[in-house]
Structure formats: C-alpha cells, structure tokens
Amino acid sequence: MKAVQIVAFGGPEHLQYGDVPTPEPGPGEVRIRVTRCGVNPVDRSQVLGRWPWLNLPHIPGSEIAGTVDALGPGVAGLHVGERVAVALRLFCNRCHYCLRGQEQLCMADPRTLTAPAIPGAFTEGGYAEYTIIPALNAIPIPANLDDDHACVAALDGLTAWHMVDQARIAAGDHVLVVGASGGLGTLFLQLVAKRGAVAHAVTGSMANADALGEYGAATIIDRTSGDVAAAARDLTGGRGMDVVLDPTGAASWVSSMGALARGGRYATCGILTGAEVTLNLAPFYAQEHEIIGSTGGSRRDLVECMAAMARHELRVPIHARFPLSQAADAMRALSDPGRLGKVLLDVA
Ligand SMILES: [Zn+2]
Incomplete structure (x- = not known):
C-alpha cells in the first residue's frame, strides 16, 4: 500500500x-x-x-x-x-x-x-x-x-466536545477561546455559543475576524497587538473571563490565567507550545480559580x-x-x- x-x-x-x-x-x-x-x-x-x-x-x-x-x-x-x-x-x-x-x-x-x-x-x-x-x-x-x-x-x-463539558460551560458565561482560528478553536466557538455562553476569540490573524464571527465569536482579540489578559478584562467590564479554553499550552499560560475572573476555570487539552508552567498559589486560592485537564x-x-x-x-x-x-x-x-x-x- x-x-x-x-x-x-x-x-x-x-x-x-x-x-x-x-x-x-x-x-x-x-x-x-x-x-x-x-x-x-x-x-x-x-x-x-x-x-x-x-x-x-x-x-x-x-x-x-x-x-x-x-x-x-x-x-x-x-x-x-x-x-x-x-x-x-x-x-x-x-x-x-x-x-x-x-x-x-x-x-x-x-x-x-x-x-x-x-x-x-x-x-x-x-x-x-x-x-x-x-x-x-x-x-x-x-x-x-x-x-x-x-x-x-x-x-x-x-476533544472540543469533551473539554466544553469538562469546563462546565453554562449560559451567560464569558469564555475566552485561545487559538480560535485552529481546528479546535472554530469548534469551541460554536459549542460555546450553542450553550448560550459568550465566546471571545483570540487569534493571531485579524484577517479571519469576519469568519470567526460567523462561527460564533462575539468579539475578537488580536494576540499580536497587545495584552490579551487586559483586553479580556476590558471586554467584561473589568471582571475577566469565567472560562478560558486554551488548547495551546505554555506560551499563553500567563495571559490565559491573567484573563480569569474570580471563580474562573482554565481548561487545557494540549501542550503544543510547551508543558512546563509556574503557578502562583496566592491569586489561585484567593480567587477560587480552577485548572481543568481534558484529554480527547x-x-x-x-x-x-x-x-x-x-x-x-x-x-x-x-x-x-x-x-x-x-x-x-x-x-x-x-x-x-x-x-x-x-x-x-x-x-x-
Ligand atoms: Zn481501561
């Protein structure tokens, strides 16, 4: 063959x-x-x-x-x-x-x-x-x-189907989708919107902005032009995201955790940009954050x-x-x- x-x-x-x-x-x-x-x-x-x-x-x-x-x-x-x-x-x-x-x-x-x-x-x-x-x-x-x-x-x-379940995404949640233009990202956007939550897409190519909107993104954040965590806070009146879906790994860890609201949940299903990260337990416990693993x-x-x-x-x-x-x-x-x-x- x-x-x-x-x-x-x-x-x-x-x-x-x-x-x-x-x-x-x-x-x-x-x-x-x-x-x-x-x-x-x-x-x-x-x-x-x-x-x-x-x-x-x-x-x-x-x-x-x-x-x-x-x-x-x-x-x-x-x-x-x-x-x-x-x-x-x-x-x-x-x-x-x-x-x-x-x-x-x-x-x-x-x-x-x-x-x-x-x-x-x-x-x-x-x-x-x-x-x-x-x-x-x-x-x-x-x-x-x-x-x-x-x-x-x-x-x-x-993988997207399972991770949206694992992250317990519910109607009204503000959800940051990292890597929104990828194969997983466009599926995340649709599944988040289907649950009545608000999807915010992070992408490296604003040329895709219109298309990401068609797949369910309420707003688009250009990760190449500034602070993703700050942009995520601006979009939620300073509160931050209830959920971050980040399939990419270590490269976006700091901005993804920085985007979390109090009580927020970070979910990961991959390590394409690296596996090793550091976690400051002070904001983690004080804001009741959760880190959720999801595999396939x-x-x-x-x-x-x-x-x-x-x-x-x-x-x-x-x-x-x-x-x-x-x-x-x-x-x-x-x-x-x-x-x-x-x-x-x-x-x-
Ligand atoms: Zn078995």
Whole structure:
C-alpha cells in the first residue's frame, strides 16, 4: 500500500511517501481503508520529535475516517464496507474507567500518565491507504455525515466536545477561546455559543475576524497587538473571563490565567507550545480559580459529536486539502498565515 512515514525527526521534509506492506488485522482488530485523515498539530509534534516513545519509521495520523476493509478473527458487529470514524483512545475495556465509559482515562498502559494512547501515535496511523485499529474503536458514521466531518469529529471534534463539558460551560458565561482560528478553536466557538455562553476569540490573524464571527465569536482579540489578559478584562467590564479554553499550552499560560475572573476555570487539552508552567498559589486560592485537564474524549463523545455535525449544528472550515502523496505540503499548510480551520488528506 501507499503510506507516508516519518523517517527522521525534524521538519515535514522527513515525511516520506512510498510503498509499505499492507497490514493484516489480528484478533479483535479491523483493517480500515482510509478515506480522509486530518493533518493535526499532534502529527507535527511527532515529526518534531516531541512525542515520547515514537520509533521510526512511523506512520502518523490520528484523525481518521474510512471504511471497514477486513475483519480480524473474532470480530463481530461490523461488516466490510461499513463507514466508520476511528475513536481516538486505545483502551482495555476492562479497567475501572473503561467500565464507566471513560476510555480516555484507561489505566491499562502506565505510559498514559503523561501522554494519551491514541491511534497514530501508539500505533501506525492514517497517513496510509490502510490502517489497523481495534474493532472497539470503529464507530459507525451517520449516513448523512460526510467523511470530512467524520474524520474531524474523531480528534478535534470529540476533544472540543469533551473539554466544553469538562469546563462546565453554562449560559451567560464569558469564555475566552485561545487559538480560535485552529481546528479546535472554530469548534469551541460554536459549542460555546450553542450553550448560550459568550465566546471571545483570540487569534493571531485579524484577517479571519469576519469568519470567526460567523462561527460564533462575539468579539475578537488580536494576540499580536497587545495584552490579551487586559483586553479580556476590558471586554467584561473589568471582571475577566469565567472560562478560558486554551488548547495551546505554555506560551499563553500567563495571559490565559491573567484573563480569569474570580471563580474562573482554565481548561487545557494540549501542550503544543510547551508543558512546563509556574503557578502562583496566592491569586489561585484567593480567587477560587480552577485548572481543568481534558484529554480527547470517549466513544460516547464521538457519537454525540458526529450526531451534532449530522444535524448541521457544528460546521468545520476546511483551510486546505491534499492527496496523500503531498503530506509534507499538507503539514506545512498548518503554518499558513491566516489559516482558518482544518487541513485534510484525501486518501481515497
Ligand atoms: Zn481501561
């Protein structure tokens, strides 16, 4: 089959397109013929060498939609040709958390204390014509949902869906969305607005201001032209934000915490700009702040997210799309100035 492998750490130039053996599904596994794969910042972090335990060569790609192509021994309840999205978490289906429907907290693999066990990172991923996944991870796509939306639901969609739940966003909350122009950001804006809260978008490209408004942003803050925390306070009569949704990591930590209102909640689901931060406990306890972690989501989150997309309640802007053979260009497109939304690989 054709596939794209990371052959060395560095930049997208180390993504190599070529032939590799077509994998066979083992017991409890299915082979997916990949139709779409999102090009996600998670993939870029692998190329940059920031992902723990990655052995090269490696096929990245964690945001996958396709059709079931072959069933391994013992697999029931799925049929060849069925359209599926790939649930984001590899899980044991037996532990305390899996039995409660919280697969994202599965404790079967101790490595997941510091990094999520996701297809395409802990396994070979979707930058390929075929990929192998546990049958438990194959989630049927609603008939009226296209593969573009289904693949985005599989990673950014369910991550946004779960984090908005984790942050307990309620009607009337003022919510700062950091990284609003990204794949997660445009979904956050829509989910915040859907809950009757007020979304304030932080972006590095004011060229996207009109579009961010269409996705639900009530106001736009240009992070390149000043103090984001001060701007957030100005927009709320000096009070600050009830919630900050910040998927970006350390680079925005100080401004995000500085934007919080009394009783405010900071939620994070990623470390793309770094993992190490410092916390001053004095304002933290005195203002009853909360810091909330959120990692991907469960299969139920994916089902609910795809259903919302099928009802046209969540739209996904597509910035650019490429054939599998141009995965390196696709990854470079993540850094396009003014990017709004997703970069996708049309695999089949
Ligand atoms: Zn488990």
